[in-house]
Amino acid sequence: DAGITQSPRHKVTETGTPVTLRCHQTENHRYMYWYRQDPGHGLRLIHYSYGVKDTDKGEVSDGYSVSRSKTEDFLLTLESATSSQTSVYFCAISESWENTEAFFGQGTRLTVV
Amino acid sequence: GESVGLHLPTLSVQEGDNSIINCAYSNSASDYFIWYKQESGKGPQFIIDIRSNMDKRQGQRVTVLLNKTVKHLSLQIAATQPGDSAVYFCAEISGGSYIPTFGRGTSLIVHP
Numbered sequence: 374d375a376g377i378t379q380s381p382r383h384k385v386t387e388t389g390t391p392v393t394l395r396c397h398q399t400e401n402h403r404y405m406y407w408y409r410q411d412p413g414h415g416l417r418l419i420h421y422s423y424g425v426k427d428t429d430k431g432e433v434s435d436g437y438s439v440s441r442s443k444t445e446d447f448l449l450t451l452e453s454a455t456s457s458q459t460s461v462y463f464c465a466i467s468e469s470w471e472n473t474e475a476f477f478g479q480g481t482r483l484t485v486v
Numbered sequence: 487g488e489s490v491g492l493h494l495p496t497l498s499v500q501e502g503d504n505s506i507i508n509c510a511y512s513n514s515a516s517d518y519f520i521w522y523k524q525e526s527g528k529g530p531q532f533i534i535d536i537r538s539n540m541d542k543r544q545g546q547r548v549t550v551l552l553n554k555t556v557k558h559l560s561l562q563i564a565a566t567q568p569g570d571s572a573v574y575f576c577a578e579i580s581g582g583s584y585i586p587t588f589g590r591g592t593s594l595i596v597h598p
Contacts, residue, residue, distance in 0.1 A: 377529075406585070415575060416530070416588040431585070463529050473518050473579060475586065477529030 376400050379464050379478040386485055392451040394481050396464030398444075404467045405447040406475065407431075407439060409460040416463065422447055454485045498595045505566045507592050509559040509576035516578040520586055521550060521561045524573045533561070533574075563594075571596045 376399030386392050396405060404423055408416040408431075418431030420439040428439050436458060438450045451458055464478040499505050511519070517538050522530035536543045536550045536559075543550050549562040559576050573593050577586035 408588075413590060415590040416577075418585060418587075421585060432587075465529075467584075473520050473535045473584070473586070474532040477531070479527075480529055 377464060377466055377476055377478040379462075379481050381481060382479065383482045384484070386454050386483070388455060388485055389453050392454050392483065392485075394449040394462055394464075394483070396447040396449070396478060398447075398464075398466050400466060400468075400476070401444060402466040402468045402476075403444075404469070405441065406465040406467075407437075407447065407449045408463045408465065409433065409458075410463060410480070411460050419449065419462075451483075454483075456485050459483060459485045495590075496593045496595065498597065499566050501566060501568060501596055501598050503566055505561075505563040505570070505594060505596075507561045507563075507574050507576075507594065509561075509589055509592075511557050511559060511576070511578050511589075513578060513580055514554070514557065516580045518579040519550070519552060519559050520577045520579070521548075522575045522577060522588075523570075524575065524591070526572070530575060566594075566596050568596045568598055570594060 378397045380395045406421040407419040410416050417433045419437050420431050422428045422441040440448045462481045465475040467475040518535055520535040521533040523533050524530040534545045534550050536552050541552050547564045551560045573591040575588050575591045577588045579586050
């Protein structure tokens with residue numbers, strides 16, 4: 374299995390609080406992604422990174438920010454959590470832009486109450 | 487906007503049967519199509535991909551077929567096993583962006 378670790382694995386937080394999810398990889402892959410998974414929607418891209426300090430928005434980026442200060446870490450922050458952000462969040466990595474095979478982490482289940 | 491979807495949300499088969507999971511796509515400019523498998527409580531796992539200039543590709547017990555005329559993608563699993571029970575997602579990658587767009591998924595249930 375690719376070396377991807379997401380933390381925490383589960384979190385319950387209150388509406389309006391900031392939350393940061395961490396994705397750590399040991400594969401030295403250049404590209405990292407954050408997806409959310411909701412019933413009926415499959416996986417939707419939130420943000421992605423194509424290098425240290427290089428990030429861009431995905432399909433559902435509103436309410437989320439990201440940072441990548443090191444190759445191995447990609448952080449997803451919910452500045453002020455809302456109930457609509459209750460979801461399962463997956464981090465993924467890929468070696469190159471042309472490589473279609475992405476490796477996913479185990480996911481973080483976030484509940485906003 | 488462009489989207490990837492699935493015909494059947496749930497597919498039930500008997501162990502040993504062949505399974506066919508279907509996917510319709512709408513973006514004729516997509517360069518690659520990919521199948522992922524997601525077991526309960528885990529992240530998606532890459533199964534196989536196919537480039538848009540191909541119509542068939544085979545892997546270990548799996549075959550992906552691409553019909554660009556009707557914008558249809560299928561994943562065939564031979565001799566389905568209980569361990570194949572999972573949600574299967576198709577995804578497409580469009581030219582200029584190598585970020586996959588995922589469909590909603592099909593749940594495959596294999597009965598022993």
